[in-house]
Amino acid sequence: MSEYGFVSENIANVRKNVEAAAKRAGRDPKEILLLAVSKTMEVPRIKAAVECGLNSLGENRVQEIMEKYEPMGPDVKWHLIGHLQTNKVKYIIDKVELIHSVESLKLAEEIDKQAKKHGLVADILVEINMAKEESKFGIMPEEAESFITELSKLENIRVRGLMTVAPFVENAEDNRVYFRNMKQLLVDINAKKINNINMDTLSMGMTGDYEVAIEEGATIVRVGTGIFGKRDYGNK
Numbered sequence: 001m002s003e004y005g006f007v008s009e010n011i012a013n014v015r016k017n018v019e020a021a022a023k024r025a026g027r028d029p030k031e032i033l034l035l036a037v038s039k040t041m042e043v044p045r046i047k048a049a050v051e052c053g054l055n056s057l058g059e060n061r062v063q064e065i066m067e068k069y070e071p072m073g074p075d076v077k078w079h080l081i082g083h084l085q086t087n088k089v090k091y092i093i094d095k096v097e098l099i100h101s102v103e104s105l106k107l108a109e110e111i112d113k114q115a116k117k118h119g120l121v122a123d124i125l126v127e128i129n130m131a132k133e134e135s136k137f138g139i140m141p142e143e144a145e146s147f148i149t150e151l152s153k154l155e156n157i158r159v160r161g162l163m164t165v166a167p168f169v170e171n172a173e174d175n176r177v178y179f180r181n182m183k184q185l186l187v188d189i190n191a192k193k194i195n196n197i198n199m200d201t202l203s204m205g206m207t208g209d210y211e212v213a214i215e216e217g218a219t220i221v222r223v224g225t226g227i228f229g230k231r232d233y234g235n236k
């Protein structure tokens with residue numbers, strides 16, 4: 001077995017869990033995207049995951065997408081899942097499939113502007129701080145509707161749905177309430193029939209809690225450690 005055989009073993013394991021969680025919730029596993037979070041991981045290790053059929057990759061830094069873009073080639077789809085600075089939008093606007101982390105009007109306006117420049121409509125998610133943690137980015141749930149109403153006026157942005165980074169917990173069940181509230185928030189906002197807004201995407205759940213997130217309606221789960229192993233941040 002190759003140096004990265006553990007990656008394919010991990011993926012088989014995660015896929016099995018995804019299917020079981022979907023089944024428990026009476027959902028079709030095909031409606032759930034397993035996003036491989038490749039931050040800090042080297043290109044050969046990421047390629048091992050792509051060879052197993054995971055060609056949607058999540059990164060939380062613009063710099064890392066830039067560095068890995070050429071080496072990974074044209075067949076992968078990049079998702080920006082971390083905090084995005086307004087002045088860096090221009091570097092990735094034509095390189096990413098979905099921006100998960102929109103949480104200010106200023107950022108949304110810059111995405112809209114850069115998308116227009118490139119003649120495209122950018123798919124985005126609104127990041128929600130569902131657990132109201134002080135350390136987290138994101139729109140407070142009670143402000144989401146008015147925020148999305150503002151975004152609906154930007155012609156080169158398409159709001160596909162909501163994203164959250166749930167609290168770090170020992171027991172994944174502790175996050176179930178936040179995932180459930182996310183789904184409800186999406187349903188409630190869709191019911192307002194805001195012009196141009198019909199959201200179908202819920203990005204929630206990480207290595208520690210993706211199964212619970214799927215049971216509560218996640219359509220994208222963002223799994224890093226569970227696929228690639230522990231991250232080594234070294235001295236970076």
Ligand SMILES: *Cc1c(COP(=O)(O)O)cnc(C)c1O
Pocket residue numbers: 037039060081082165206207208222223224225226
């Ligand atoms: C790192 C990261 C993940 C993946 O975390 P794991 O616990 O390693 O699965 C998911 N979402 C975001 C926003 C991240 O920054």
